[in-house]
Amino acid sequence: MIRILTVEDERAISNLIRMSLEKAGYSCTCAYDGAEAAELLEHSRFDLILLDIMLPEIDGFELMEYIRPTEIPVIFITAKARVEDKVKGLRLGAEDYIVKPFDTAELLARVDVVLRRYHKDQAVFEAGGLVIDTCSMQVKKDGKEIKLTKKEYDLLLLFVQNPGRALYRDTIYEHVWGGEYQFGSKTVDLHVQRLRRKTGWDGILKAVNKVGYRLEV
Ligand code: CA
Numbered sequence: 001m002i003r004i005l006t007v008e009d010e011r012a013i014s015n016l017i018r019m020s021l022e023k024a025g026y027s028c029t030c031a032y033d034g035a036e037a038a039e040l041l042e043h044s045r046f047d048l049i050l051l052d053i054m055l056p057e058i059d060g061f062e063l064m065e066y067i068r069p070t071e072i073p074v075i076f077i078t079a080k081a082r083v084e085d086k087v088k089g090l091r092l093g094a095e096d097y098i099v100k101p102f103d104t105a106e107l108l109a110r111v112d113v114v115l116r117r118y119h120k121d122q123a124v125f126e127a128g129g130l131v132i133d134t135c136s137m138q139v140k141k142d143g144k145e146i147k148l149t150k151k152e153y154d155l156l157l158l159f160v161q162n163p164g165r166a167l168y169r170d171t172i173y174e175h176v177w178g179g180e181y182q183f184g185s186k187t188v189d190l191h192v193q194r195l196r197r198k199t200g201w202d203g204i205l206k207a208v209n210k211v212g213y214r215l216e217v
Pocket residue numbers: 008009010052053054055
């Protein structure tokens with residue numbers, strides 16, 4: 001499910017946004033000030049943030065500086081209709097800007113566009129008898145969930161997104177572990193073995209001599 005964080009100090013507006021988003025099938029968490037939003041961002045994953053500018057203590061612009069490194073897309077929601085505020089918000093990296101009072105249909109349309117731009121729309125892959133929901137990060141086989149570690153999941157997704165392609169061990173390592181591959185390291189091989197065992201992919205996740213692995217689907 002797509003998770004949206006709404007940062008808005010006016011409860012009535014916050015409630016209205018939450019109701020609209022939930023009706024449209026999104027999960028919505030509300031923060032009522034900047035500190036609460038920062039706290040939520042520390043511990044939870046969000047796909048999009050709706051951010052009010054006029055907030056007590058830490059305002060939306062300041063909070064934007066904190067949000068930017070997370071690369072979560074932001075739509076500013078504000079009563080400030082002044083052009084310079086729009087420009088400032090967009091310069092700070094916001095994806096869009098919506099001025100209060102707004103129509104909920106307009107809000108949902110803008111949310112939709114930004115999520116699509118970020119490919120956050122519910123993406124489900126099917127490969128080798130598995131159904132992989134990249135939104136809930138659930139992997140199922142014959143309707144039953146397969147429990148994978150984060151690394152196993154990342155590895156699985158890499159193969160699913162590159163079907164039929166031989167992937168080098170160093171490419172796999174850099175993609176999944178994010179560091180430099182040490183020649184002779186068995187990390188990739190051990191994880192591939194575990195992934196095969198859990199998914200039943202022995203026959204299709206093939207070793208490629210002197211290279212790495214290839215998913216044959
Ligand atoms: Ca406000």
